[in-house]
Amino acid sequence: MIAHEFAYERPTTLEEATRVLTEHSGSVRLLAGGTDLVAWLRDDAVAPDLVVDIKAIPGLDTIELDGDELHVGSLVTFTDLIESEVVAEHAPLLIEMAETVASPGIRNRATMVGNICSAVPSCDAGPVLMAYDTTVHLIGPGGARSVSIDDWFIGLRETACSDDEVVTHLTLALRPHGGVYVKLMRYGGEDLAQAAVGIVEYPGHEYRVAFGAVAPTPIRAHRIEEVLRGKPLGEEVIADAVALVRDEISPITDMRATAEYRARMCEVMLERGLAASHERLEGAGPAYGTRLI
Amino acid sequence: MELSLNVNNEEWALDVAPADVLLDVLRERVGTKSPKIGCERGDCGSCTILIDGRSVRSCLVLAVEAEGHEITTVEGIGADHLSELQNLFISNNSFQCGFCAPGIVLSATELLARNPSPSRHDVQEALSGNLCRCTGYEPIIEAVLAAGERNEEVSA
Amino acid sequence: MTTTYPFEADSVDDALTAVGTPAVRIDGLDKISGAAQFVDDLDFGPDLLHGAVVESPHAYARIVSIDTSAAEAAPGVVKVITGEDFPYNFGMYMEDRYIFAQHHVRFVGEQVAGVIARTHRQAVRAAKLVEVEYEVLEPLLDPKEAVAEDAPLIHPNLGDYAHVPWFFPKADTNIAHWRKIRKGDTEKAFAEADYVLEDTYRVPRYAHCAIEPHVTVGKLDHAGRLTVWTASQSPHTQRHLFAEALAPLGFAHKDVRVITPYVGGGFGGKAGVSMEIIGAAMATAVKGHPVKLRFTREQEFYNTYQRQGVVAELKVGVMNNGTITAVEHKLYWDAGAYVEYGANVVNAAGLSATGPYRVPNISNDSLCVYTNLPPGGPYRGFGYSEFHFGLESHMDRIAEAIGMDPVDFRRKNAIVEGDELSYGGHMNPSGMIEAIDKTAAAIEWGVDEESKNPNTIMGKGVALFWKAPAMPPNASSASFLKFNEDGSVNVSVSGMELGQGYLTVMAQIAAEILGLPVEMVRVETPDTDRNPYEWQTVASHVTWSSGLAVEKAAIEARAKIFEVIHEVYGFEDETLYLEDQKVKCTTDPEFAKPLREFVIDGIQTDDGTWRGGPIIASGKFMPEFTNANSDPETGQGGHPNVHYTVGACGVLIEIDKETGRIWVRKAALAVDAGKAINPDLVKGQITGGLVQGLATVLYEDMRFDDDGRLMNPNFTDYKIPTSFDIPDEMIPIIVEVPQPDGPFGARGVGEHTMIAAAPVIANAVYNALGVRIKSMPITQEKIALAVTDRHHN
Numbered sequence A: 001m002i003a004h005e006f007a008y009e010r011p012t013t014l015e016e017a018t019r020v021l022t023e024h025s026g027s028v029r030l031l032a033g034g035t036d037l038v039a040w041l042r043d044d045a046v047a048p049d050l051v052v053d054i055k056a057i058p059g060l061d062t063i064e065l066d067g068d069e070l071h072v073g074s075l076v077t078f079t080d081l082i083e084s085e086v087v088a089e090h091a092p093l094l095i096e097m098a099e100t101v102a103s104p105g106i107r108n109r110a111t112m113v114g115n116i117c118s119a120v121p122s123c124d125a126g127p128v129l130m131a132y133d134t135t136v137h138l139i140g141p142g143g144a145r146s147v148s149i150d151d152w153f154i155g156l157r158e159t160a161c162s163d164d165e166v167v168t169h170l171t172l173a174l175r176p177h178g179g180v181y182v183k184l185m186r187y188g189g190e191d192l193a194q195a196a197v198g199i200v201e202y203p204g205h206e207y208r209v210a211f212g213a214v215a216p217t218p219i220r221a222h223r224i225e226e227v228l229r230g231k232p233l234g235e236e237v238i239a240d241a242v243a244l245v246r247d248e249i250s251p252i253t254d255m256r257a258t259a260e261y262r263a264r265m266c267e268v269m270l271e272r273g274l275a276a277s278h279e280r281l282e283g284a285g286p287a288y289g290t291r292l293i
Numbered sequence B: 001m002e003l004s005l006n007v008n009n010e011e012w013a014l015d016v017a018p019a020d021v022l023l024d025v026l027r028e029r030v031g032t033k034s035p036k037i038g039c040e041r042g043d044c045g046s047c048t049i050l051i052d053g054r055s056v057r058s059c060l061v062l063a064v065e066a067e068g069h070e071i072t073t074v075e076g077i078g079a080d081h082l083s084e085l086q087n088l089f090i091s092n093n094s095f096q097c098g099f100c101a102p103g104i105v106l107s108a109t110e111l112l113a114r115n116p117s118p119s120r121h122d123v124q125e126a127l128s129g130n131l132c133r134c135t136g137y138e139p140i141i142e143a144v145l146a147a148g149e150r151n152e153e154v155s156a
Numbered sequence C: 001m002t003t004t005y006p007f008e009a010d011s012v013d014d015a016l017t018a019v020g021t022p023a024v025r026i027d028g029l030d031k032i033s034g035a036a037q038f039v040d041d042l043d044f045g046p047d048l049l050h051g052a053v054v055e056s057p058h059a060y061a062r063i064v065s066i067d068t069s070a071a072e073a074a075p076g077v078v079k080v081i082t083g084e085d086f087p088y089n090f091g092m093y094m095e096d097r098y099i100f101a102q103h104h105v106r107f108v109g110e111q112v113a114g115v116i117a118r119t120h121r122q123a124v125r126a127a128k129l130v131e132v133e134y135e136v137l138e139p140l141l142d143p144k145e146a147v148a149e150d151a152p153l154i155h156p157n158l159g160d161y162a163h164v165p166w167f168f169p170k171a172d173t174n175i176a177h178w179r180k181i182r183k184g185d186t187e188k189a190f191a192e193a194d195y196v197l198e199d200t201y202r203v204p205r206y207a208h209c210a211i212e213p214h215v216t217v218g219k220l221d222h223a224g225r226l227t228v229w230t231a232s233q234s235p236h237t238q239r240h241l242f243a244e245a246l247a248p249l250g251f252a253h254k255d256v257r258v259i260t261p262y263v264g265g266g267f268g269g270k271a272g273v274s275m276e277i278i279g280a281a282m283a284t285a286v287k288g289h290p291v292k293l294r295f296t297r298e299q300e301f302y303n304t305y306q307r308q309g310v311v312a313e314l315k316v317g318v319m320n321n322g323t324i325t326a327v328e329h330k331l332y333w334d335a336g337a338y339v340e341y342g343a344n345v346v347n348a349a350g351l352s353a354t355g356p357y358r359v360p361n362i363s364n365d366s367l368c369v370y371t372n373l374p375p376g377g378p379y380r381g382f383g384y385s386e387f388h389f390g391l392e393s394h395m396d397r398i399a400e401a402i403g404m405d406p407v408d409f410r411r412k413n414a415i416v417e418g419d420e421l422s423y424g425g426h427m428n429p430s431g432m433i434e435a436i437d438k439t440a441a442a443i444e445w446g447v448d449e450e451s452k453n454p455n456t457i458m459g460k461g462v463a464l465f466w467k468a469p470a471m472p473p474n475a476s477s478a479s480f481l482k483f484n485e486d487g488s489v490n491v492s493v494s495g496m497e498l499g500q501g502y503l504t505v506m507a508q509i510a511a512e513i514l515g516l517p518v519e520m521v522r523v524e525t526p527d528t529d530r531n532p533y534e535w536q537t538v539a540s541h542v543t544w545s546s547g548l549a550v551e552k553a554a555i556e557a558r559a560k561i562f563e564v565i566h567e568v569y570g571f572e573d574e575t576l577y578l579e580d581q582k583v584k585c586t587t588d589p590e591f592a593k594p595l596r597e598f599v600i601d602g603i604q605t606d607d608g609t610w611r612g613g614p615i616i617a618s619g620k621f622m623p624e625f626t627n628a629n630s631d632p633e634t635g636q637g638g639h640p641n642v643h644y645t646v647g648a649c650g651v652l653i654e655i656d657k658e659t660g661r662i663w664v665r666k667a668a669l670a671v672d673a674g675k676a677i678n679p680d681l682v683k684g685q686i687t688g689g690l691v692q693g694l695a696t697v698l699y700e701d702m703r704f705d706d707d708g709r710l711m712n713p714n715f716t717d718y719k720i721p722t723s724f725d726i727p728d729e730m731i732p733i734i735v736e737v738p739q740p741d742g743p744f745g746a747r748g749v750g751e752h753t754m755i756a757a758a759p760v761i762a763n764a765v766y767n768a769l770g771v772r773i774k775s776m777p778i779t780q781e782k783i784a785l786a787v788t789d790r791h792h793n
């Protein structure tokens, strides 16, 4: 039961949506899958005057391959990703990540864009979208604009999206790659990440590494990427990368894990993850979806 | 707000508030009591229903969002005769208190509709969002696997 | 045999047709079709009101004032009630509890006021408008701090509370009950022992997490009758406590009615009375209206019973040949703000804290300590799971220290029939040795397993368990039985179907004696107006106790059937038997009188008149060999426990040496059911209990902050097992050494199956890694940090 009451709008075009958003002076929340928003409403964690449901806007629920770009609409659910052959072929890491998100009953509803809009530190999509080359596309009263995923997360539950904007889709620049999403959880069942890492290796020894749940936002590990750049993976190189983990992250101790455990596990996950993404780049290694920890 | 709702192939015309959650509307306004209230924040799966054939947590859906969609609950699945899966759940003594059962029947029904002969891992995955405190899951998983085996026999 | 059982049930028969079969549950169809109704599913009509609770934000505070005026003026509000309206205390075993806080709040979440409104939303919104001013006091959150000499008192009037005679509260302390056992001479035994091991083990609090939250609907009708629908394990005990607590309002027991439909899991959390008293009190404030109070999942965590935490200081002495000579066990229980039920957990643990071993010299102290945390109470295992963690960890360590195999060490010391118990009684027949051997065989004890994965390592562990029902010495059960026109039977009992299969088992017992198929017996959930008395469905005692009551009723009905057959046909009773819904006769193979022909209408005689009539019967059982009158200083002299159920558990685990993650590859659990009335349901108890127990050791954990606030009152952060969190293979093993006074030899198994789970993992972790973890839970984090720390040191 949600004790707080609010108004509800269901625009059918993006123009109508942005108009509703700009016209509304009080607090407003966008509703897509609702798996975060409805829970927050119920918990009294948010109390908007207006909820704007964007699910009636056509065209936001598609996954499309456009040359060497993959478009993922803002209404695409985690289940859509898991069931998409295009994604399986071109961006399999999205599936590996999506399969760690909650459980089917949530994934049938929850959207990946919603996940990065909620922008909690443990946001699963964050590290993977950072490891891929991702751009977020928005529309607002001033028209359309785009933001690199690296500039998307501003702080705890805070993003580059302003109150009067709607995310329309993401684009991922596609290149051959091998990657992993490694997520530390308290047990085998669904859990929020205690810590996570997304890794992509591109041909030519180019690496992208991003961590989740070890800082207020998902973070790119630029120093680690730098130390790896141009080098074939070997024990020493991996050790050099692992040695930098504690410089990259700023984990906290909370109910889910201590800072120390998070840090040690980031080291372990990076070590195992680099090896596995390299194997996958070579067309070997554990199948996508296999848990490395 | 006016809302027309299709529940188990019956049409309902209701007046609801935007803040009314689908789970509560199903239970209190439509009288469909098989979706249960376990946590009201998406953690337990006891409120599971099917929307257009996909399992959804009805505690995380505003009733107004369900306009134009088909809702199925256990009452709708076993209305005329129990499904094969339901019969297997009974003969295997799969459930104890049974509070989780409506949600699990629906999650497993969705699985079998998409994947008629699932592996043990597939079954575990499909049920992973439905908490059961009583059974240790084993007798539930066994029954779903048995349903899958029957599907395989039928198609063979 | 030194215990005499005054009542010997029918001896176990080889030719059983209903008992001992894996009958399909009689509630299966209800539950799978969506037809099963739980309290929240019942309809109460348009005048149903909704309750919400105003809760304390402080762990310990004095209530300075409560201003309800804004809430009363809020839309839809019908009534706001506070402690001033109900200045009564009550409790299960000790009357230290209040309907609403009186002057003080003692834990975060304690009910301070209640709001009743037309809609649930209105009630919740108005509850936020009740203004309470507090003078905040320093809370006591640790039992060891609370027993310190100068600790402030949480209940300054402890000395005034009424309590059962087997509790020994220490007035002017925070010790609400102190169970002592003194037997033999521990001091001498430790001095003479070849090896003594002393250590401390810690167990945190746990939550039951039945998936159905507590719900109560109360209605005081205009004629003054109070009906309360509850999700409860204890309808009659609730009726009694409602009647007693609300006695100043003029209720007699006959005017209070408790109706309990299906219950969505209990595990002890729905025993006794917790939030139900609030619902009952609300009903008395809005005469004529039903009022519903449904707890949220969060309230379920912080304001129903919790499993108590414990600090266990254990000292065990052994001889080099492996004989245990002395046990000293000091248990400091974090019992919470009110201990009306939890103190009996403390008592039960104190009586049995040696574990299932033959120990000549014993000193047990089990202290029930008030703290400013939510009230502790019954939880599956009732204190035994808690002390078995340390005890069974300790047994492994001792075996290793004296160079003995842990299984051999246990087999050597395991308590067997006739051995003396800590309080002076004698052990009942038990299949402990068989359970140990079968468990060891199932996990191939002694065979080392190699992991194929370089990151992981395998380990094995074993642990034993025992438990007795913890009940008042005169806890009783009763049953009614009546035949219907078609020869089917309705059995009325007041035990609760919590999922364990109680209704099915009662049906099987009645069916067996009456020669009926199980499907011909209907057993329903209770209504205290109509169903006969049952103390509570707790303590794993209903198969045994209620089963005996049903058995007696069925035997009585059978006797009445034979009586009318004898009267009409002249056959002697001894020659008659029931089979296939007919009365048959050993001396006349031709004779077969279908029950349906006469169990209501009787039998017409040659002169056209009729004999017999409706066959109805009743049965009751109360143990008449127990008493709780033991010496407070030694615990000797009474016979508090009816019998113990024993068993063994073994696991094979795989551990990731870096992350600490544990996979339980195989888990075997053997329990001595005496006689498995329904082996399928016993197996259900084994798999369910094992998984619940494994969760307590692997990840579950109630986490409180420094102010006593529960930080994880939800399934997002209080993790309970999902379908992925079960052993790869579970091997249930049923041992059957009959309980002489049990129905067909049966004894309870429901709680026992989770007791050994914690130590068995602790032992397997040690076996794999050489790391001994002495505080629960043994999370992957704890393991990983312990392993790497060891490498660094």
Ligand code: FES
Pocket: B036, B037, B038, B039, B040, B041, B042, B043, B044, B045, B046, B047, B048, B057, B058, B059, B060
């Ligand atoms: S009630 Fe919806 S998931 Fe628990």
Ligand code: FES
Pocket: B095, B096, B097, B098, B099, B100, B101, B131, B132, B133, B134, B135, C211, C264, C265, C499
């Ligand atoms: S059978 Fe009780 S919760 Fe599943």
